[in-house]
Amino acid sequence: MFVHLMEELDKAALDLVRGRKVDEHFLEVFRIAGFIEVEKGEIKVKKSLFKFLELPAN
Known part of the structure; x- marks a missing residue:
């Protein structure tokens, strides 16, 4: 369940960015x-x- 929650947080963070x-x-x-x-x-x-997404900041 924890892994699923982290996947959803990742998706939401990418959408926000x-x-x-x-x-x-x-x-x-x-x-x-x-x-x-x-x-x-x-x-x-x-x-x-x-940093949470491990992406370079623009």
């Missing part, structure tokens, strides 16, 4: 983990999310 809509529950997880900031409805992705 690609600018796609992400379920609000995943957004809350990413916010709590410190991967994103939400200001005035705008989502700002932090470099730590790229």
